[in-house]
Amino acid sequence: MADAIVSIALQRMAAIIEKQIREEIILVRGVKKEVSYLTSELKAIRNVLDDAERRGYKEKSIQHWLKKLEDTSHDIDDVLDEWNFAILKLQIEGSNNSVVPRQTVCSFIPFSCFGFKEVATRHDIAKKIKGLKERLDRIVTEKDQYDFIVGQPVRESDRVRSTSSLDVSEIHGREADKQSLVRKLVIEDVGQEELNPRVISIVGTGGIGKTTLAQLVYNDDTVIDNFKLRIWICVSDVFDEVRIAKGIVEIVKGSSPNLNELEPLLKCVTDLISGEKFLLVMDDVWTEDYKKWETLKNCLKFGAQGSKILVTTRSERVARMMGSSEIYHLGQLSDVDCWLLMRHVAFFGRSEEDCEELQDICKNIANKCKGLPLAAKVLGSLLRFKDTVEEWRNVLDSEIWELEEAEVELFPHLLLSYNELSPTMKRCFSYCAIFPKDTKIDIEKLIRMWMAQGYLSSNGSEGDLELKGKKYFNNLRMRSFFVEYNGETCKMHDIVHDFAQFLRKTKSYDVQVPDSSLEARKKGLSEANDPSLVSQVKVYRSLFSQKGLLPPSNLFDSTKWFRVLSLCECGFEEIPTYIENLIHLRYLDLTGNSLMIQVPQTICKLYNLETLYLRRCELKEIPAEIGNLIHLRHLDLYSNNQLKELPETICDLHDLLNLRYCILLPEGIHRLKNLRHLPNDYTESLHHIPQGLEQLTRPDIEAIPCGKDRSKLGYLKKLDQLNGSLELQIRLHDEEDALSKPRMPS
Template sequence: MAELFVPKIIGELGDVAVKQFGAKVNLVMGVEEEVANISSKLATIEKVLHDAERRRLKDRSVGIWLEKLEDITYEMDDVLDEWNFKIHGAKNKGTNQNARMQPTLWNKVRSFIPSLCSCLKQVPVRSNVAQKIKKINEQLELTLEEADQFKFITSGVIPDSHDFQRIMTTSSIDESEVYGRAADMEKVLDQILSKSSSQGRDGVQVISVVGAGGSGKTTLAQLLFNNDEVQNHFELRNWICVSDPFDQKRVAKAILENAGKSSHDAELDPLIRRIKETFSGKRFLLVLDDVWTEDDSKWKPFQYALKDGAPRSVILVTTRSHRVATVVGSTDTHGLGMISHSDCWLIMQKIAFARKSGDLCKKVERIGQKIAEKCKGLPLAAKTMGSLLRFKDTVQQWQNVLDSEIWQLEEAAMDLFPHLYLSYNELSPELKRCFSYYAVFPKDHEISVEELIRLWIAQGYVRPRRRGERLELVGREYFNNLAMRSFFQEIQNVEYYYEFREYEQCKMHDIVHDFAQFLTKNECHALGGIGRNSSSERPRHLTILEGTEEMFSSRVVDFGRLRSYLTFSEIGRVVPQNLFCRLKCVRTLTFSDCELAEIPAEIGRLIHLRHLDLSVNPFVTLPEAVCDLYYLETLDITLCRELSCLPERIEGLVHLRHLFNHGTSELRQIPQGLEKLTSLCTLTRFITRSNFDDLSILKDLNQLEILRVVIEGEVDFGNAELEKKINMREMDLCFRLGAHFIETPSCIETMEPPP
C-alpha cells in the first residue's frame, strides 16, 4: 500500500500548495517548511519501499514497520483531501460574495459582520490542518529512524533474488498420480501431432498452455513429453525449465546441453548460431516450461534459431500469462481449466490416507470430499490439503480443517501461497493493490468489470500516467493485465435486462481469493458469515455479510478509520445508528437494497466519499446535503422507484462522473444544474418533454460515454449538440407519448449523432 501511496502523496503535496496560491487563499499558513520536510522524508522512504515490500511476508517486524507507514500515508491522504476541499470552499465563497456585493454603505456595513465571523471560523480550520501536518511530520521522523535497523537496500541496487524460489522442473513424472487431465491431454496431443493444428503440417508450431499457478501446466507438459506417440514422432526432444528471470544465455546453454552439445561460449550470439545448426532440418519438440518474460526482444533470437526446424516441429510453452502466449507467437493456445471435485478428492485421498487405518478413512471420507470441494478444481490445492491431512489422525481434526478458510491454515498457506506470490510479485504497486482489494467481496461474488474499476478509482488505486488521461481506460488496462495473468476467471458478457445492455462480468477463484484475503488480513474485516470474521483489529475495509444492531454496537470496528463500507445479501440490511456521523474517512459506501426510507442529511459530512451506491431503496428524496460531497464520482440510485426528484444544488457535485438513475420511474425532471457537471461520463436516465428546452442541459456534457434519454413528444436535438460527444459509445433514445412508446417521430431528423 505504501509503495502505491507514497509517490502519489509526494505529487499531490506540491499540487495542493500551488492550488492554494492560485486560488489566492491562505487556509493553511506557516506550514511551507513542514510540507517540504514531509516531501523530503517521503522521497527518502520511497527509495527503500521495494525492498521493504519484498521482505514483508517473511519478516514480521518489517511488516509492522510498513503498517505504521501505511497509517501515516492514509492520514496524509485524508489531510490533502481536507485541504483541497477547504480551498475549493474558500474560493467559491469568495466568488459568491463578490457577486453579491452592492456598492451601498449599508451593504458594506451589513457584510462586515458575517465576514468577520467567517474569518474567526477559519482560524480553527487553519490550525486543524496545520496541526495534522505537523503531527505527520513528527511521525515520519520516527518512521525514518526505525527504518535504519532494517538496513533496507535502495531501489535500483536490489540483487536479483526472490523471496520464494521457483522450483526447477524436469520432464520426469509418475503418471499414476495424475487425475482429471485426460481431455486436455487428448486435445493438446492432437495439436502436437499435427492432427488438429491451425498450422497443419507446415512450419514450426508454437503451442502455449496457459493457466493459473498450481493448475497443472507443468504436469500436462510432462505427460505429453513422455507420451509414446510423441517420442516416436520427434527426432529430437528437449525440456527446458525457463522460469524467471529469462536469462538468454542460460536458456541457450541448457537447450544445447540437453541436445547433447557442449556450450562453452560466453556470448549469446555464438550460442544462438549453434542452436540453429543443431535444430535445422530436424523434427523437434522443445518444451519451454514456466515462461514469464513478456519482452519479445528476448524471445526473437530463439525464434530465429529454431525457425529452420523440419515441418511439424513443435515448441510447447507453459505460462501463466496470455500476453506471453502472444509474445512467443503461438499458433495454438490451450487454456487449462480446473479439474472436477471428484478428481481433487482422488488426489487428496491418495496423499492423506497413506499409512492410515481403514476405519479412520471411512469415518472422514465425507468430510474429505467436502474439503476437496474447497480446492475448487486446483490440483496444487488438492495436493497441499492432502499433505496437511496426512498428519490429522482424528475426525475432529479433519472437521477443523473443513471449518477453516485455507488462508487461515498456516501449514497449507506456506505451501500453496508461494506459488501465487510469484505471480503477485511480478505486478506493479497499482496492480497489486487492485488485485488484493478483491478480498472485500465474498467468495464466488460476480461483479461487473466496469463497477470493479470504479471501486478501484474511488480508493485512489488507479493512477494516470499523464495529465488528462481517462481513469476508466487506465483501470481497464489494469484489469486486462490481471486477467491475462489468470487472477480472474469466468469473464463473460451478461445481459442486464432492465437497461437492455450487456455487462462484462468476472469472479475470482476461491484459492486466489484466499490469497487476497491473506495479503489483506490486517486491512479487511467481515461481519457475519461462517469463517469470515477476519482477525484485523484496525480494518480499513468493512464487509457486511449479515448484521445485527448488537454486532455494530460492539467495539470490533473503528468506523472512523474505514475507507470502504460494503453490504452484501438481504440479511446484511441493518444500518447502524449514527453511522454517517462515524464514517470520517470513507471513500466507498454501498447500501444497495437496505430498505432505506430516508437518507439522513449527515451524509453531507462524508467529504472523502467517492462512490455512493443507494440503489434499490424506497426513499422519496435525496437531501440537498448530498451535493456537499465534493469528491463524489459515482452516484448509483438505480431502481429507487419512489424517488421523485434530484437535489436542486446538483451542480455542487463537480467531480461526478457516473450517475446511474435508470429505473427511477417517479423521477420526472432533471435539475438545470446538471448542465454544469462537465465531467459526467454516464447518465442512464435523462427525461425531456416537448415544448421545453431540456436537451440544452446536455449541450456541454461532452465527456458522456453512456446516455439514455426518455423523450416525451417532439424535441429539437440541435440543442443537445450530440455531434460534439466524441466519447459516446452507447446512446439509447426512447420516444414516449403518455404511457406508450411511439414510432420514431420526425424530430429524429434534426439529430446529428455522435461520431
C-alpha cells in the same frame, strides 16, 4: 502493497502542492517545510520497499514496521484529502455567495477572506501534518535497523525449477486436456510454413497444473514418436537468453557447451536443430519483452516443418507476445478429481478404517480447493499429519488464508504472480478481497471503486481514469487473477480470493481496528460488508451493505473516512442530512431503495463525489444544488418513474461522462446538450426528435424507415412501447454502441 500506499500519498502531495501554486490558493500556512520533509522521506522509504516486502513476508518485525508505514501513509493521504476538500469547499461555497463567476473566484483567496471556520480548519490541518511528520520520523529511524537493500529484486532462488519427469500415478483429471494438446502438437501444419515452428501456449493461474499438463504431453508416446528432438527448458524469471540457449545445446548435444556469449550459442542451436523436427517446451515464461524472445525465435526457424514450441505461462499477454497460434486456457479440476488427488496425499499410510471415518470430511475440504490441484496437494499434506477427527474438522472450519501451511506452501506460488505487478495493480487486486467469494463482480463498478480509492490517479493528473482502470483490469485478467470473464462481469477463483485476504491480513489493512473487535479484525480489514461492524471501527474506507439489512442509525457519524459506500436495497426511506460529513466520499450507491422519494440537499456538499447510483428508487426530484458536484463523472437515475425533470444545474456537471436517466417527456432531455463530454452526434440527435414521436406504437416505430439517419435510429430504438420510458446510455468512449445498440428499458 506498502509501495502502492506510499505512492498514493506522494501523488496526493504533489497534486495538492501543484494546485495551490497553480491557483494561488493560500489555505495552510507554515507547513511547507513539513510537506517537503514528508515527500523526501517517503521517496527514500519507497526505494527499499521491494526488499522490505520480500523480507516482511517471513519476518514478523518487518511486517510490523510495514504496518506502521502503511497506517501512516493512509493517514497522510487522509489529511491531504481533507486539505484538498477544504480548498474545494472554499471555491464552491465562496462562488455561491458571490456575484463573481465560479471559474474566476479561485485565482486568489487572501487571508482576510477566511472566516472563523476556515482559520480553524487551516490550524487543524497544519497540526495533523506536523504530527504525521513526527510519526514518519520514528518509522525512518526504525528503517535503518533492518539494513534494507535499495531496489532489491525478487531473488532467482525463490523460483522452483521444473523438469520433464513426473509420476503419472499421482495425476488426476487431466486426460482430456492431455489428448487435446497432443492432437494440436502432432497435427501437420499444411500451408502454414511461415508459422514454423508454431507456438502453443498453456495459460492459467499459479497452481492450476500447467507444468503438470506439459509434462504429461511431453512424455506421451505419440509425442515421443512424432518428434525427433524433445527439449525441456524451465525459463522462469528472468528470461536469460544465454542460459536458455545453453540448455538447448546441452540437451540436444548431450554435453555442456564451453561458450558464454550469445552469438556463438545461437549459431550452435541453429546447427543442431537445422532440418530436425523438434518439440521445445518452455515452462514458466514471464517476460513480456519481445526483443528477448525475438533473438531466440529467429534461430528456431530452421527446424523441420511441423516443429512446435509449447509454452506454459500465467499471462495471456506473454502468450500473445510469443506469437501463439493457439492459447489453451487450462481449467479447474472437477470436485471428484480434486478429492482423488487430495485423498492420494492425505490418506497415505492410513488404515482402511481411518480412511472410511475421515472420507466425508476430506471430500468437504477438497471442495474448498475449487479445482486447484496445488491447493489439494497442500491441504492433503497438512491432513496427513492430523491424527484426530477434531483436527480434521478444524481444517474444514478454517479459512484457507488463515492456515499456516497455506502461507508456507500454497501462497508463495501466487506471490510470484503478485510480485510481478506494479504497485498500483497490487492495490487494485487486493481490493477485490472486499467482495464475498463467488461474487460476480461488475467490472464497470469495480473500476469506479478503484478510482474512488485514488488508485488510478497519476501525478495529480486525472486524465481518462476509466480507460486506465480498464487497462489495469485487463492486465490482471490476462495474468489469470480473474476467471469467468464475459466482458461485463468476472469472478475471482476462491483460492485467489483467499490469497487476497491473506495479503490484507499480513499487510495489516485492518487499520485502527480495536483489539476487542475480533470479528471486525477478521472480516472488516479496511473495507467491510457488514454495516453492524462500523460502530466498532474508527477507520473504514469502503462499506458494502447486505441486501435487506438496514444500516445502523449512526452510520454517517461513526466514521467520516468512507471513499466507497454501497447501500443497495437496504430499506432506506431517507438519507440523514449529515451525510455531508463524509467529505472523502467518491462513490455512493443507493440502488434499489424503493421507499426513498428524495435525497437531502446536503448530498450536494459531497464535493469529491465521482459516482452516484440512484437506480430503482422513487425519487420525485433531484436537489437543485447538484451542480455543486463538480467532480461527478457517473450519474445513474434509471427507473425513477416519478422523476420527470432534471434541475437546470445539471448543466454545471462539466465532468459528467455517463448518464442513465428514464424520463417520460422527451422534451425534458434538451438541456443535456450543454454537457461537454457527451458525443456531438448524440447531443445533435436530441435536437431533432420528430414531433409526436412519443404517441407512436411499437409497430408504427418499426415501420419507419431509418436508413442512415442515426439521430432517428438512435432515438426510435429506445422507445419500447406507447408512453414508454426513454433510457439514455451515454458513454464517452463507445458512442457508436450507445446509438446503434442501445439497451432497452427493463
